[in-house]
Amino acid sequence: MLALALPAPAQGLRALHVDALAMRTDHAQVHVGEVFHLAIHAHVRERLAALDELVVPNVGTMLLEGDERHVTAAANGTDVTETLTLEPTVAGTFTFNPAYLDAIDARTGKPMRFSTNSVRVVVQPPGPTSASAGAVLALIAAWIVIPLVALAALAMGIVALVSARRRPAPPVAAPAVPPATIPPPRTPRDEVADALRGYQHAPATGSLIRLRGALFAAAGVAAGATLRDALLATADPTLRAALAAAERTAFGPASLRDASSLELIDGVRAWLR
Numbered sequence: 001m002l003a004l005a006l007p008a009p010a011q012g013l014r015a016l017h018v019d020a021l022a023m024r025t026d027h028a029q030v031h032v033g034e035v036f037h038l039a040i041h042a043h044v045r046e047r048l049a050a051l052d053e054l055v056v057p058n059v060g061t062m063l064l065e066g067d068e069r070h071v072t073a074a075a076n077g078t079d080v081t082e083t084l085t086l087e088p089t090v091a092g093t094f095t096f097n098p099a100y101l102d103a104i105d106a107r108t109g110k111p112m113r114f115s116t117n118s119v120r121v122v123v124q125p126p127g128p129t130s131a132s133a134g135a136v137l138a139l140i141a142a143w144i145v146i147p148l149v150a151l152a153a154l155a156m157g158i159v160a161l162v163s164a165r166r167r168p169a170p171p172v173a174a175p176a177v178p179p180a181t182i183p184p185p186r187t188p189r190d191e192v193a194d195a196l197r198g199y200q201h202a203p204a205t206g207s208l209i210r211l212r213g214a215l216f217a218a219a220g221v222a223a224g225a226t227l228r229d230a231l232l233a234t235a236d237p238t239l240r241a242a243l244a245a246a247e248r249t250a251f252g253p254a255s256l257r258d259a260s261s262l263e264l265i266d267g268v269r270a271w272l273r
Contacts, residue, residue: 006102006111013111014053015104017045019077020253023057023099023116026209032091032126035065035224038084039251040099040116045077045106053101056082060094063087066226070247081251085226088123095120188218189272196268203261211268212246218271219243242267 001021020043027036042054050071066085071078088094098115105112195211213223219234227247231240245264252260 002098002115002117003105004113004115006113013102013104015106015109016053017077017106018101018103018114019043019045020255021099021101021114021116022254023096023119025096025119025121026205026250027121029122029124030088031124032088035085035087036121037251038086038096038119040082040084041251041253042080042101043077043253044080047073048078048080049073051078051080051101053103054080054082054099055101056084056099057097059084059086059096061089062094063089065224068226068228079253083226083251085224088121091123091125093120093122188214192218192268193272196265196272200265208246208250211264212250215239215243215246215268236271238267238271242271 001018003018020041023038023040025036025038027034030036038059040054040056042051044051048071056067063086064084065087067082068085069080069082071080082099096119098118100113100115102111102113104110191214192211195207195214199207199211201207216223216225216230219230219239221229221233227243230243234240234243242264245260245267248260249257249264
């Protein structure tokens with residue numbers, strides 16, 4: 001967090017103890033058309049109902065598909081988390097300028113501008129390019145394999161014809177073939193259980209995002225949706241609690257990450273039961 005003194009006394013600013021102000025993204029590299037999230041977190045010692053002073057950065061050519069702000073007041077102050085859901089439209093390297101808020105620093109009594117870090121995201125071209133290359137390779141392989149299969153079938157037919165002319169083949173009873181066992185289709189619960197095991201084994205950002213996406217799918221929404229969309233899509237109170245815990249763990253303050261991670265694991269276990 002960077003604090004800069006304002007050039008002149010500002011009128012109407014609130015006096016605040018700003019203890020934390022940071023910004024991060026859940027993906028440092030994305031493709032054009034792939035949704036990702038930019039999260040800004042602030043913590044002040046005062047108990048507030050809102051923090052209207054917080055100004056988010058300009059997203060430029062990105063499509064803003066959602067802007068969700070959560071305010072949580074506790075005995076030690078107020079945590080504010082604002083999550084922007086973004087979709088890039090062009091490839092390149094994008095740097096988001098710092099988010100900031102202007103307030104009277106309650107420690108010194110002077111007007112200050114508190115700023116976050118900047119965030120850089122690398123946007124790669126759309127994924128279908130690699131898929132097209134794969135389709136070309138598959139077509140070339142088909143051109144090679146199909147003639148070979150046809151030649152092999154022709155050779156086998158000639159050998160069978162010659163053998164049939166030499167002597168009649170005795171009748172052979174066809175062996176009984178047991179019916180194929182078709183595994184049952186996977187359910188959203190199976191995906192959540194697998195993602196939970198992966199997160200417990202290695203609680204990194206990738207496994208956390210996978211578990212969050214599996215919970216969103218269980219609620220009936222896509223991984224790119226917001227928490228509000230997921231909560232509106234399900235009336236299951238246990239699943240709603242797990243969704244909220246996943247959001248706090250992914251985008252909440254780093255100082256509370258361990259506690260929210262344990263809450264997430266317990267909430268998912270309760271839903272699985």
